[in-house]
Amino acid sequence: MANEVLKVEHLEKYYQKKHVLHDINFSISKGEVITLLGPSGSGKSTLIRCLNGLEDFRNGEITFENKKVIPNEKNWQQLRQKIGMVFQSYDLFPNLTVLDNILLGPTKVQKRNVDEVKQEVDELLEKVDLLDYKNVYPRQLSGGQKQRIAIVRALALHPEFMLFDEVTASLDPEMVRGVLNIIQDLADEDDMTMIIVTHEMNFAQQIADRVLFLKDGSILEDTPGKEFFKNPATDQAKEFLQSMNF
């Protein structure tokens, strides 16, 4: 496919002897949104962490923008500028202000002009309603605010592709919506290519072009979003949706 952003073929992952990912195969095209669903411990986080080199894998191949990824630190470091990732625990740098957290990547890694980046950051912060918090330290922010900043920090690098690893899982319920709206806007307005690991089923149904259903380290279903929620093919998926009260 010409507009294929990422392709994963026969990926296997072990933790010591434990086989945690079995023969993973899928691809994602430009502008597509995949949600990665499955019970806890099914390997969802491990899988998306493999996609930006935070986990190494034993066998298999990852192709990014039609180029095979040679999995060494130097290559991953280049690729991570194009593959943004946001984590469950936000992980803003507590020693830096909000602005400096966001500027670090664009100015130090990409060596872009500081004033230019600052202007862009202002626009991004405005969008997520946090412009007033530009000069505060992360400890002064709520969880939801931190997570919105973490998303801005990733976006400031102009990624082609975003990975979200349970980004609302440690937020208070009233904070969840704000964060999800930002992701929804990314899909609607910027046509961002994304893989999202989430336990928010309503959100997943709303945003997913495709669902990958993972259980015990294997992809059991790779189906269009609408179909997965209406009519899951496997019993495991049915069971999972039921357990999520969906």
Added chain:
Amino acid sequence: MAHSGINVLFEGTNLTRLLLGMWTTFKIAAVAIIIGLIIGVILGILRTFHNPILRFILRIYLEFFRIVPTVVLLFLFYYILPRQMNLHMPGTQVATLVFALWVAAEMSDIVRGALISVPIHQKESGLAIGLNRFQLYRYVLVPQAVQLELPATINLVTRVIKTTSLLMLISVMDVVNIGQQIVEANNQKYPTGVFWIYGLIFLLYFLIDYPLSWWAGRLEKKRLEQANGE
């Protein structure tokens, strides 16, 4: 009151000599601390790398300077280096060298400890925005480690300053050595002079070390408050 012991301090140039001695002490401590801290930070960072040979060598270095008492180290460098390696250094330089190496060893352990207690997520989110290893240490890990280890570092500094009182053993004209000389020279005239001389030395050490100790305590308290407020 004619022979009150306190006058020993004002006899001749005694006071100036004591203060100059303190200055020598202070200079040795300051130079050793600055050099030691810089080397210690670098060694501490190296000790977090996954190179087993490097880690082993640095570990041996740390243990050597931690286990061998400072007095022995001073003697070792002062008496054995010149004889075995034909390396002649004045006492002040030997002292500075020994203290710098000691500070570097202790500091490497403090820095390593602080670096590995920065949460792994911080490292990962640094990598996720494309930082290379140098940038990760420079902008994320080291600044956070410094904040964690500052109280321990200040305590190390106070220990170094205190330990300089051993310098007289390798004939450095530090404040204790000069005090001893003054006591001996004035023993007849001022039998209680010893009390005043050592009293002043106590005061000088206290004036340097106490504020540091207070500062360390305050930083630690602030850090705990912040950590609990998260």
